[in-house]
Amino acid sequence: MDRLILWDIDGTLVRVGDIGADVFDRALERALGRRPPERVQMSGKTDPQIVGEYLAMLAVADPAAHVAGILVELEKELAAAEQEIRSGGRVLPGVVDVLKRLGEQDGVLQTVLTGNIAPNALLKLASFGLDALIDVTVGAFGSDHADRNALVPIALARVAEQRGREFAPAQVWVVGDSANDLACARAGDVRCLLVATGRYSFDELAPLGADAVLDDLSDTSAVAEILLT
Ligand SMILES: [Mg+2]
Structure with missing residues (x-):
């Protein structure tokens, strides 16, 4: 899949x-x-x-x-x-297990779509060893465009160029923690899962109209079900 x-x-x-x-x-x-x-x-x-x-x-x-x-x-x-x-940061609940679970699934490519400039994205991931679980180099970054809504097409183009893979919109998910993540998914015509592990609570995120909303990523099976269905 x-x-x-x-x-x-x-x-x-x-x-x-x-x-x-x-x-x-x-x-x-x-x-x-x-x-x-x-x-x-x-x-x-x-x-x-x-x-x-x-x-x-x-x-x-x-x-x-x-x-x-x-x-x-x-x-x-x-x-x-x-x-x-x-020392002051942490990996959020369930993240390592979810990245590993999806990484074991044939056909799944995981990368980042982030407002961070690329070197800072890499540093944040590498600080916690997450860079080993994600194909970081084909992601889209704040250094690619100041407007987050422009980043989904940039990621799709990079994945096509560097990994030779094309994905239909229904095969692509943005996973984020804010209304801006949902907006960029909608601008790119792809699906969106929001998690309440950032600044916003579940009750603030739920009415926004994302395809799925979770408290966090701790239920690996539930997350995999959403992203792989
Ligand atoms: Mg965020």
Whole structure:
């Protein structure tokens, strides 16, 4: 059975703790000499989108000229914080078993669809050994496009180019933890499973109209049933 599973990272596979937001403060301070007065809401947004919101908050002139440089700082700051990620972060319930279970299934390809820039996505996964369970290199990342809704076609193209595999929309799932994950699945005409392990509760996610909603990924058989049916 052919399935392409596009995993969101933060709030879906792992939670890295406050460092995930703090690296933006550190990167902005390095690039601009000042930290933002408050934090933007980050769930389901891409890194360049978050940086853009901070530049607007800080009223920086010609913001587009600053984004690439700040993303370079963001990569450096997260790499420097790897130990903090390991100590303050965690893999979410059921994730390892689900990735292994789906990995044993013929025809299933698992990769990521994430707002993180690619090096930071890799670092977050590798910090917990999850990079060994997912075909990370054919995923779609915040470094590919600032608009998450553009990322499903990018993942499909990368999978076709690099793995020689084509998937019909009904064979593709986005798994995420926010309304933005659902929006990008809908924009890409693929299915969506939402899990309440990020910022949003089951009761907040349930009315959004995803194809499936779960409290978490701890029931391996239930998750496999949803994604493989
Ligand atoms: Mg997320």
